[in-house]
Amino acid sequence: MPTKLDAQVPSSAPGGADDALMKVRDLQVHYALRGSSMGRLFGAGGDVVKAVDGVTFDLRRREVLGLVGESGSGKTTLGRALLGLVRPTGGEVRYGEHDLPSLSERRLRPFRRKLQMVFQDPSAALNPSMDIEAAVGHPLQIHKLVANRTERRERVVEALERVGLAPVERFLSKYPSDLSGGQKQRAVLARAIILGPELLVADEPISMLDMSVRAKILELMLDLKRDLDLTYVYITHDLATAKFFCDRVAIMYLGRIVEIGPTEEIFSDPKHPYTKALLRAIPEPDPGALVPRDLPRGEIPDAAAPPLGCSFHPRCPAAFEKCGWETRDLRPLLEQRWLGLDEDAYDAERATIGNLDSLDVPAHQVRLSPGRGRGPGDVEALVQRAREADPQEPLWKGVKRLEAQDGAVAVDFHEGEDPRLRPAGAVEVACHLY
Amino acid sequence: MAITPTVEVGEPQHDSTHRSRLARIAFVIATPYRQSAGIARAMLVVGTVLTGLMVLVAVFAPLIAPYDFDQVSDGGARFPKQGEPSGTHWFGTNVQTFDVFSRVVWGARTELKVVLMALALTIVIGVVLGLVAGFVGGWLDRILVLIMDSLFAFPYLLLAIVVAFLLSDKLGGGVTTAAAAITAVYIPQYFRVVRNSTVSAKEATYVEAARALGAPPHIIMSRYLFTNVIQSVPVIATLNAADAVGTLAALGFLGYGIQPTEAAEWGYDLNRAMDDATSGIWWTAVYPGLAIVLLVMALTFVGEGLNETLNPTLRVRRLLPVVLPPRQPAAPVENAIPVEKAEVGRDRRTGVGGSPADPETSTTEEGGR
Ligand SMILES: Nc1ncnc2c1ncn2[C@@H]1O[C@H](COP(=O)(O)OP(=O)(O)O)[C@@H](O)[C@H]1O
Numbered sequence: 001m002p003t004k005l006d007a008q009v010p011s012s013a014p015g016g017a018d019d020a021l022m023k024v025r026d027l028q029v030h031y032a033l034r035g036s037s038m039g040r041l042f043g044a045g046g047d048v049v050k051a052v053d054g055v056t057f058d059l060r061r062r063e064v065l066g067l068v069g070e071s072g073s074g075k076t077t078l079g080r081a082l083l084g085l086v087r088p089t090g091g092e093v094r095y096g097e098h099d100l101p102s103l104s105e106r107r108l109r110p111f112r113r114k115l116q117m118v119f120q121d122p123s124a125a126l127n128p129s130m131d132i133e134a135a136v137g138h139p140l141q142i143h144k145l146v147a148n149r150t151e152r153r154e155r156v157v158e159a160l161e162r163v164g165l166a167p168v169e170r171f172l173s174k175y176p177s178d179l180s181g182g183q184k185q186r187a188v189l190a191r192a193i194i195l196g197p198e199l200l201v202a203d204e205p206i207s208m209l210d211m212s213v214r215a216k217i218l219e220l221m222l223d224l225k226r227d228l229d230l231t232y233v234y235i236t237h238d239l240a241t242a243k244f245f246c247d248r249v250a251i252m253y254l255g256r257i258v259e260i261g262p263t264e265e266i267f268s269d270p271k272h273p274y275t276k277a278l279l280r281a282i283p284e285p286d287p288g289a290l291v292p293r294d295l296p297r298g299e300i301p302d303a304a305a306p307p308l309g310c311s312f313h314p315r316c317p318a319a320f321e322k323c324g325w326e327t328r329d330l331r332p333l334l335e336q337r338w339l340g341l342d343e344d345a346y347d348a349e350r351a352t353i354g355n356l357d358s359l360d361v362p363a364h365q366v367r368l369s370p371g372r373g374r375g376p377g378d379v380e381a382l383v384q385r386a387r388e389a390d391p392q393e394p395l396w397k398g399v400k401r402l403e404a405q406d407g408a409v410a411v412d413f414h415e416g417e418d419p420r421l422r423p424a425g426a427v428e429v430a431c432h433l434y
Numbered sequence: 435m436a437i438t439p440t441v442e443v444g445e446p447q448h449d450s451t452h453r454s455r456l457a458r459i460a461f462v463i464a465t466p467y468r469q470s471a472g473i474a475r476a477m478l479v480v481g482t483v484l485t486g487l488m489v490l491v492a493v494f495a496p497l498i499a500p501y502d503f504d505q506v507s508d509g510g511a512r513f514p515k516q517g518e519p520s521g522t523h524w525f526g527t528n529v530q531t532f533d534v535f536s537r538v539v540w541g542a543r544t545e546l547k548v549v550l551m552a553l554a555l556t557i558v559i560g561v562v563l564g565l566v567a568g569f570v571g572g573w574l575d576r577i578l579v580l581i582m583d584s585l586f587a588f589p590y591l592l593l594a595i596v597v598a599f600l601l602s603d604k605l606g607g608g609v610t611t612a613a614a615a616i617t618a619v620y621i622p623q624y625f626r627v628v629r630n631s632t633v634s635a636k637e638a639t640y641v642e643a644a645r646a647l648g649a650p651p652h653i654i655m656s657r658y659l660f661t662n663v664i665q666s667v668p669v670i671a672t673l674n675a676a677d678a679v680g681t682l683a684a685l686g687f688l689g690y691g692i693q694p695t696e697a698a699e700w701g702y703d704l705n706r707a708m709d710d711a712t713s714g715i716w717w718t719a720v721y722p723g724l725a726i727v728l729l730v731m732a733l734t735f736v737g738e739g740l741n742e743t744l745n746p747t748l749r750v751r752r753l754l755p756v757v758l759p760p761r762q763p764a765a766p767v768e769n770a771i772p773v774e775k776a777e778v779g780r781d782r783r784t785g786v787g788g789s790p791a792d793p794e795t796s797t798t799e800e801g802g803r
Pocket residue numbers: 031032049050051069070071072073074075076077078303
């Protein structure tokens with residue numbers, strides 16, 4: 001039985017005509033939220049979080065691909081989906097001749113020899129009640145690659161030496177709690193490489209480590225990559241390490257790749273407005289001159305109800321007609337304006353518009369009804385005032401029609417369009433500007 | 435880049451993993467005794483000593499007891515009925531002309547057998563079911579939880595009686611039946627505890643890591659979850675042992691326990707001594723009663739002592755004053771960092787750029803490619 005499984009471990013011929021180790025096509029991972037079993041039974045599913053929403057890219061053999069984005073942008077989910085640790089709700093992950101998502105857990109297991117993961121928190125990634133020898137050597141036992149303990153120890157010693165946990169004898173019988181964070185991450189790396197993998201997905205492998213050991217671990221990973229012919233997917237929210245470490249970078253936003261290309265291109269000539277904003281946020285090497293993170297406006301939106309059109313448009317300084325302006329964008333605009341007014345002016349304006357709840361529904365059209373004792377003309381005047389106060393605000397470009405109608409004010413926005421990832425120069429970018 | 439050793443060379447390592455494992459077990463067992471203090475420690479020590487004595491009595495019962503548990507004559511001379519304590523019968527004899535002292539001593543052996551057997555069965559069944567239910571989840575989990583909750587809600591003595599009654603046909607009225615009856619009573623407790631800790635432990639990263647390594651479910655359960663979800667089992671086990679002694683005695687007292695021909699049992703003896711009390715015959719009831727009280731108390735002490743020490747929600751830590759090193763205005767930074775973690779010390783020298791004040795800042799290019 002094991003021999004049969006062994007024979008199944010695919011290893012798409014290295015250096016063949018086809019240089020892609022993995023081909024990801026329109027990958028989707030949607031999580032159902034609050035969908036009670038009762039609700040699902042009656043087809044009334046709860047909200048859906050589109051953690052990964054249509055991601056397409058090729059992972060080239062022996063490259064380091066960085067997945068960069070804010071927390072919540074779906075980096076971890078994408079990384080786990082690549083390894084079949086989370087079941088995608090759609091799309092393909094082609095590895096050799098196989099489409100990983102279509103395989104059962106049992107049939108996936110032999111592939112795990114070639115596809116390994118390094119976790120963010122090395123303390124959590126090691127079983128607290130297994131010593132280092134057992135932990136690092138366990139993959140060999142799982143895949144029945146060693147016949148006895150002596151053989152296992154040999155391989156473990158070799159792996160530990162490779163990751164710089166020396167003198168090895170001191171570490172074999174240690175438990176994770178006896179090691180420092182950096183040492184634990186080295187042990188995790190040893191465990192990941194002991195099976196001779198092709199691909200290592202490293203999920204923020206240094207973000208939980210002490211400042212002083214971060215560079216060491218990255219250097220170690222580069223050494224391992226060179227010596228063992230590895231391909232890396234390096235997940236990080238930190239552009240500085242991505243610049244140092246990656247051959248190519250994919251910028252993620254709300255479950256999508258918004259820009260992907262060679263690291264130098266991305267850093268020297270960022271195209272997507274989000275990439276530009278992220279790059280402005282990189283701290284200068286001189287700690288005294290920290291450039292503040294200046295993403296234009298707002299927080300990262302709720303992944304359960306992403307913006308229409310381009311999902312970055314509410315924060316995008318360059319957004320224009322096509323970008324998908326919608327009713328939900330009006331509310332923060334008004335609230336921002338009211339923050340700057342004194343109390344009397346605020347009371348007057350707030351009373352002009354009745355219920356603001358109609359602004360919470362994603363739509364391209366909305367009717368603003370006037371408050372008690374006010375007419376539609378007042379509302380229109382208020383909106384016009386807001387527009388005159390900040391004519392540069394990109395939202396106004398999206399307004400197609402603004403007029404009083406049947407006792408309310410109708411605001412129509414241009415129909416938006418969801419930008420696809422398109423080649424632009426040396427990179428691919430998902431933005432209507434390119 | 436040459437890979438540099440990350441720690442200094444230390445003392446030679448004992449290369450026998452076998453010995454270090456034994457040492458580790460001894461270390462774990464000693465932990466509650468070292469960590470406890472005050473009343474908890476007193477209970478733990480007294481309980482352990484008393485339990486130890488009881489175990490010794492049980493183990494060496496054939497040497498200690500002058501007669502067999504069902505012996506009614508010696509050298510042709512019949513024992514007196516309800517005879518007073520004397521030189522030949524230290525604790526007297528009872529209504530069945532058995533020697534009370536021998537019955538008490540043999541009874542310790544019965545208790546030990548039943549409790550050990552019941553605990554072993556309970557723990558194995560409860561832990562395995564809890565682990566599987568918690569890990570697999572879904573309908574299997576729901577059904578098992580339902581069954582266990584109903585067992586738990588059932589009056590425990592009634593449950594034990596029903597099981598004993600049902601099994602007495604097949605297994606007879608001996609130790610095995612009694613143990614099985616007690617097992618049924620205590621399984622739900624282990625099931626609950628193990629299932630709940632499995633449900634939370636399976637979310638741990640190391641479980642996903644095991645999956646990422648290609649470990650099939652049974653390996654994940656046995657190698658990654660098992661050791662981490664049975665932490666509270668020893669405490670429950672000692673507390674249950676005390677309870678089980680009571681349950682066994684109650685079963686015997688009610689006549690559903692071990693039959694007098696099978697083994698000596700304190701609860702049964704108490705029952706037979708009921709009528710003696712009114713006629714001034716005290717020895718037939720006092721000695722087996724004392725034995726029950728003593729064993730229950732001893733086991734409870736151990737259990738409560740362990741609970742008090744190992745259960746973090748109950749534990750009152752001995753508060754040690756925190757000693758801060760005196761502040762030195764111009765001291766170099768290294769002095770403030772504990773050097774036990776050699777890697778930290780070493781890597782500081784080649785430290786990289788970035789503001790130490792900002793944890794989100796990471797290495798920049800000076801990290802050096
Ligand atoms: N198991 C899960 N169930 C429901 N939602 C999830 C789950 N895992 C992740 N998410 C959601 O998916 C989104 C992406 O998460 P994640 O991939 O962890 O992002 P990142 O790693 O970039 O911080 C988040 O909104 C998160 O709340």
